[in-house]
Amino acid sequence: MTRFEVLILGNSSATPKFDRHPTSQIVNAHGQFFLIDCGEGTQTQLYRYGIKGTRINHIFISHLHGDHYLGLVGLLSSQHLVGRKSELHVYGPPALKEILEVHFKHSDTHLRYPLIFHPTNPHKQEVLLETDHLKVSSFPLQHRIDCTGFRIDEKERPATLKKEEVERLNIPTPYLRLLKKGIDYVANDGTVYLAQDLTYPPPTPRSYAYCSDTVMNENYFEAIKGVDLLYHESTFLHDRVDRAKETFHTTSLEAAEVARTVGAKKLLLGHFSARYRDLQPLLEEARSVFDHTALSEEGSWYAVGYKQ
Amino acid sequence: MTRFEVLILGNSSATPKFDRHPTSQIVNAHGQFFLIDCGEGTQTQLYRYGIKGTRINHIFISHLHGDHYLGLVGLLSSQHLVGRKSELHVYGPPALKEILEVHFKHSDTHLRYPLIFHPTNPHKQEVLLETDHLKVSSFPLQHRIDCTGFRIDEKERPATLKKEEVERLNIPTPYLRLLKKGIDYVANDGTVYLAQDLTYPPPTPRSYAYCSDTVMNENYFEAIKGVDLLYHESTFLHDRVDRAKETFHTTSLEAAEVARTVGAKKLLLGHFSARYRDLQPLLEEARSVFDHTALSEEGSWYAVGYKQ
Numbered sequence: 001m002t003r004f005e006v007l008i009l010g011n012s013s014a015t016p017k018f019d020r021h022p023t024s025q026i027v028n029a030h031g032q033f034f035l036i037d038c039g040e041g042t043q044t045q046l047y048r049y050g051i052k053g054t055r056i057n058h059i060f061i062s063h064l065h066g067d068h069y070l071g072l073v074g075l076l077s078s079q080h081l082v083g084r085k086s087e088l089h090v091y092g093p094p095a096l097k098e099i100l101e102v103h104f105k106h107s108d109t110h111l112r113y114p115l116i117f118h119p120t121n122p123h124k125q126e127v128l129l130e131t132d133h134l135k136v137s138s139f140p141l142q143h144r145i146d147c148t149g150f151r152i153d154e155k156e157r158p159a160t161l162k163k164e165e166v167e168r169l170n171i172p173t174p175y176l177r178l179l180k181k182g183i184d185y186v187a188n189d190g191t192v193y194l195a196q197d198l199t200y201p202p203p204t205p206r207s208y209a210y211c212s213d214t215v216m217n218e219n220y221f222e223a224i225k226g227v228d229l230l231y232h233e234s235t236f237l238h239d240r241v242d243r244a245k246e247t248f249h250t251t252s253l254e255a256a257e258v259a260r261t262v263g264a265k266k267l268l269l270g271h272f273s274a275r276y277r278d279l280q281p282l283l284e285e286a287r288s289v290f291d292h293t294a295l296s297e298e299g300s301w302y303a304v305g306y307k308q
Numbered sequence: 309m310t311r312f313e314v315l316i317l318g319n320s321s322a323t324p325k326f327d328r329h330p331t332s333q334i335v336n337a338h339g340q341f342f343l344i345d346c347g348e349g350t351q352t353q354l355y356r357y358g359i360k361g362t363r364i365n366h367i368f369i370s371h372l373h374g375d376h377y378l379g380l381v382g383l384l385s386s387q388h389l390v391g392r393k394s395e396l397h398v399y400g401p402p403a404l405k406e407i408l409e410v411h412f413k414h415s416d417t418h419l420r421y422p423l424i425f426h427p428t429n430p431h432k433q434e435v436l437l438e439t440d441h442l443k444v445s446s447f448p449l450q451h452r453i454d455c456t457g458f459r460i461d462e463k464e465r466p467a468t469l470k471k472e473e474v475e476r477l478n479i480p481t482p483y484l485r486l487l488k489k490g491i492d493y494v495a496n497d498g499t500v501y502l503a504q505d506l507t508y509p510p511p512t513p514r515s516y517a518y519c520s521d522t523v524m525n526e527n528y529f530e531a532i533k534g535v536d537l538l539y540h541e542s543t544f545l546h547d548r549v550d551r552a553k554e555t556f557h558t559t560s561l562e563a564a565e566v567a568r569t570v571g572a573k574k575l576l577l578g579h580f581s582a583r584y585r586d587l588q589p590l591l592e593e594a595r596s597v598f599d600h601t602a603l604s605e606e607g608s609w610y611a612v613g614y615k616q
Contacts, residue, residue, distance in 0.1 A: 040382040041349040063412040066385045074348040079375045095414040106372040106403040108453045219426050
């Protein structure tokens with residue numbers, strides 16, 4: 001099966017503690033490695049979990065709080081030092097460009113590879129990247145400063161041919177592509193061969209959404225509707241919902257409520273406050289509302305779809 | 309004995325590998341914690357080794373290559389989040405101020421404690437900080453961009469009184485301070501009491517110097533003359549001296565040559581290239597020239613003076 005899975009590099013909120021690290025994760029989508037957020041120490045975490053930086057061609061930054069991007073300059077510099085030549089695309093708030101330029105100016109760094117910056121739009125949903133099989137988009141979240149979530153969708157795939165059947169019936173090659181698209185084949189003698197009889201249905205497209213940081217807010221529900229895996233921040237337990245609102249964060253209970261409301265198949269909690277050494281209570285709280293919940297653990301891979 | 313010692317938080321050059329971290333160290337000078345350089349992940353290293361950020365009131369940044377300062381914004385932000393109220397002084401290249409301001413502007417961070425920035429001078433030696441017992445100065449190094457080393461000196465201390473002797477002789481209190489300064493006491497009857505007989509000599513002032521990053525260069529030798537402990541970068545083995553020159557770094561052999569020439573009592577090697585998993589050859593190379601050499605190890609404290 002084509003790989004679609006998430007590796008957690010950091011699941012901590014702003015003050016890293018208990019060997020948890022600031023936010024960062026790798027999404028392996030069909031062998032493409034996307035990096036989502038890049039908190040301080042991300043390059044070390046990548047090294048720890050055996051991910052070569054050269055495998056990453058697209059980096060998505062949600063917002064400009066330090067725990068989500070302070071590892072970026074270090075990672076980009078190291079890629080320069082190890083001799084990277086291939087393009088690297090960074091998607092993030094417009095001001096990130098200024099931050100990177102200030103760093104590179106004062107360190108007199110002239111990257112030996114093309115760094116292509118794509119500003120995100122904090123006000124509306126937008127497609128950032130589209131390949132033959134995947135689509136990555138950003139959508140507005142509601143945090144203390146401009147912030148976007150990200151969603152990765154598999155595109156509809158064509159059906160797979162029932163090879164033996166097709167060969168037995170001697171269907172001409174040009175029609176095979178049409179059959180895969182669901183178009184029936186009509187032979188010269190008028191016989192109709194139904195596409196549905198000659199193909200296996202394609203796998204249902206899978207989808208992943210990333211929501212960190214945000215206060216719970218219906219405005220982003222449409223953007224993450226029905227995803228197979230939802231990573232949602234759950235900084236606090238619900239007894240601190242006031243603190244959560246004040247700091248534009250979410251509680252575990254709320255994260256679960258989001259997952260339930262948008263019809264997510266599975267919920268992955270993250271962005272845990274340094275207040276909690278033991279995370280089990282956050283998991284239990286979320287499960288009281290939405291059973292298919294897991295605590296994100298650094299170093300673990302989580303499958304998107306199918307297995308739920 | 310009054311504490312004067314160095315804790316290594318990171319001894320790696322630019323690309324962190326083998327669980328070595330970018331450059332950073334704590335100098336405990338008489339109970340004051342100075343942070344010298346602050347590579348990415350410094351706050352995590354501080355946490356790992358049990359150093360509270362609130363103990364640090366002075367941070368010294370040598371230059372603006374990422375591996376020497378990319379942990380600074382995260383550390384300053386975390387200090388804000390944990391409710392720090394006391395002044396924090398940062399000494400570094402003038403452009404560091406712009407870098408910090410850009411970060412704080414875009415993350416909409418308004419520190420709740422006073423952050424006082426002191427620009428260093430890359431062209432001449434300067435005293436940055438002076439207390440009753442200590443003096444911290446910067447001096448020019450020669451790197452690809454402006455860079456300074458740092459030197460911490462204990463000041464001369466007064467002698468200690470031989471208490472019993474002084475009491476037995478009934479020397480009036482106002483004269484005790486003078487005795488400690490080496491001034492003899494002449495009694496009303498004309499008897500002379502020699503200061504040297506009534507006091508223990510003060511301990512010899514100790515000194516520490518930090519040189520990273522730099523190409524070996526006589527211009528900074530005067531500034532580090534005779535220090536008890538010299539931390540000197542030794543990025544490469546001497547078979548790569550060309551590469552060292554090209555990147556404005558030093559080899560182990562050169563670091564040892566510096567220590568020997570300036571009459572340092574002990575040499576501590578650091579800033580190791582990711583090229584070397586095993587550091588023993590760097591140590592052996594340095595010891596062939598300067599015996600009192602040690603490899604800096606992360607998490608270890610190194611005494612300044614006396615013990616050598």
